[in-house]
Structure formats: C-alpha cells, structure tokens
Amino acid sequence: MCLITFAFTPHQPRHLLLAANRDEFHERPTRPMAWWDWPVGPLAGRDEQAGGTWLAVGRDGRWAAVTNFRDPRGKSGQRSRGELPTDFIRGNGSPADYVHAVYRRRGDYGPFNLLAGDRGTLWYCSTHAGPTAVGPGIHALSNGLLDEPWPKSRRVATALEGLPSSAEIDAKRLFGLMQDRATAPDDELPDTGVGDELERFLSSPFIVGERYGTRCTTVLALQSRCLVAERSYAAAGQPSGELRYEFTLRT
Incomplete structure (x- = not known):
C-alpha cells in the first residue's frame, strides 16, 4: 500500500x-x-514474490496495513515487510503490544509504516517514528509519516471527510475517490530525496505509469456486516477486475 x-x-x-x-x-x-x-x-492480497501482503483483515475485526517509507538511504531488511499485517491477524496480542514488538525489531525490515487495529484501538509505528496510539477521526498515510501533509494525502482525506455518512457503503464512490490522477503543483511537492521528476510522478493519489503505478484499490468497512471490495488495474490505469467480500464479525 502506498496511500x-x-x-x-x-x-x-x-x-x-x-x-x-x-x-x-x-x-x-x-x-x-x-x-x-x-x-x-486473514482476508488479504498476496505478494507472490515475497509471500506477504499490504493489507489484511480478520473475521474478528482486527486489521493491519503497511506502506513503504520513502527513504533513498534506507537499507533493505532481511525480512519482508509484507509479513507484518498477516502476523498481526494470526496472533492474539493487542495492537499496542504488536506495534511495540515490531518497532523493537524494525531493523529487520526495509523502511516501513505499520498500522494495526481492532474494534477499540489503533496503533502506528514506522522505522522513522516510535509507537503511537491513533485517535478517532480521519487520517491519511502514504510513504511519509502518518498524517504528514503531502498533497495526495490531504486530497484523499478531505474527500473522505466530505462523503455523506450512511449505513450503506458505496464502494464505487470510494473507488472513484482514490482515482484522482492530478499531480501536485511543484511548490507543494515533498522533498524525499528522489528528485523533482520522480516526486512529481508519485504525487498523484492514483499513479499511471508504464512500469510502475497503482495496481489496486481496496475499500474496507468493518461493522457488524463487513464489506471488503477490491478493484485491480492494468498498466494503463483501466480496471482489470473487481472482487467483493461480505462477512459477519466474529464475536
């Protein structure tokens, strides 16, 4: 996950x-x-190269997600970041305990951000930031720190906040929210050490590129009757498949 x-x-x-x-x-x-x-x-996608995932959810309402942290000087770890979400879902420890444990061994992984939560708590850590409890409200995470005001993060968080509250989840509308392809103005680009051209290319919420881009969008609503929907995209950015799962939370 990158946004x-x-x-x-x-x-x-x-x-x-x-x-x-x-x-x-x-x-x-x-x-x-x-x-x-x-x-x-867990319910999760699978990275067949390293065997892990980017977002995982359990039938008890626990969930976890990782993004890479953009740090050109960061070293590759001996273990895959993709194991972090599934390890949390398969365990029974609290989000706080899990995030603290991961932070203590953060040197085993390449630069990452991690979110791990359940029905009552949500915790965050990064190779670049210690464990922190996440408060209620709307948040955004890309390849910097949680709620760092990158243009793409601000745009999707503002769009999510503007959606009408409803018991019914409109997955198509949420897919559309994440298809924003507008790049940020140059004076708003973050400086993560990769150069202006790459910063500009990576600045849109939805990225279209010949070799690299947005591969899928996932929508997740955790409630008594949960919804998980995923839309996949081809290299040109056109939809190439869609999946939908519904399940009842296990008590």
Whole structure:
C-alpha cells in the first residue's frame, strides 16, 4: 500500500472505513484478495514474490496495513515487510503490544509504516517514528509519516471527510475517490530525496505509469456486516477486475 485514508471510530457500529491504493511495479506477481486458511486466516492480497501482503483483515475485526517509507538511504531488511499485517491477524496480542514488538525489531525490515487495529484501538509505528496510539477521526498515510501533509494525502482525506455518512457503503464512490490522477503543483511537492521528476510522478493519489503505478484499490468497512471490495488495474490505469467480500464479525 502506498496511500491509505481511513475514518477510525472506535467502539462504534462501524469502527473503520478505509480506502487504499497499492502502488507497485506492474511486473511484480500478485494475487488478489482472498481468504487465507479459512476460517482462521486473514482476508488479504498476496505478494507472490515475497509471500506477504499490504493489507489484511480478520473475521474478528482486527486489521493491519503497511506502506513503504520513502527513504533513498534506507537499507533493505532481511525480512519482508509484507509479513507484518498477516502476523498481526494470526496472533492474539493487542495492537499496542504488536506495534511495540515490531518497532523493537524494525531493523529487520526495509523502511516501513505499520498500522494495526481492532474494534477499540489503533496503533502506528514506522522505522522513522516510535509507537503511537491513533485517535478517532480521519487520517491519511502514504510513504511519509502518518498524517504528514503531502498533497495526495490531504486530497484523499478531505474527500473522505466530505462523503455523506450512511449505513450503506458505496464502494464505487470510494473507488472513484482514490482515482484522482492530478499531480501536485511543484511548490507543494515533498522533498524525499528522489528528485523533482520522480516526486512529481508519485504525487498523484492514483499513479499511471508504464512500469510502475497503482495496481489496486481496496475499500474496507468493518461493522457488524463487513464489506471488503477490491478493484485491480492494468498498466494503463483501466480496471482489470473487481472482487467483493461480505462477512459477519466474529464475536
């Protein structure tokens, strides 16, 4: 995942509403979202190169997601960042305990951001920031720190905040929210050390490129009757498939 916006409302009938884009090289082999080891495994996509995932959800309302942290000087880790979401779903520890444990061994991984939550709590850490409890409200995470005001993050968070509240989830509208292809003005580009041309290319919420771009958008609504929807995209940015899962939260 390279761009996530979400509304966290702990202990409410819907404790999470999330929309996220995964940006990746088109040649990297990937499987779409599916249940791993039903009924105890996570619902997640699979990175077939390293075996992990970018976003995972469990039937008990636990979820976790990772994004890369853009740091050209960062070293590759000995372990895949993609194992972090599934390890959390498969375990039974609290989000706080899990995030603290991951932070202590952060040197095992390349630069990352991690979110891990359940129905009542949500925690964040990064290779570049210590464990922090995330408060209720609307948040955004890209390849910098949580809620860092990158133009793409601000745009999708503002769009999510502007959606009318409803018990019914309009997945198509959330997919559309994440298809914003407008690049940021040069004077608003972040400086992450990759040069202006690449900063500009990566500045739109939805990225279209011949070799690298947005591969899928995921919508996640965690409530008594949960919805997970995923739309996949080809290299030119056109939809290439769509999946939808609904399940009842396990008590």
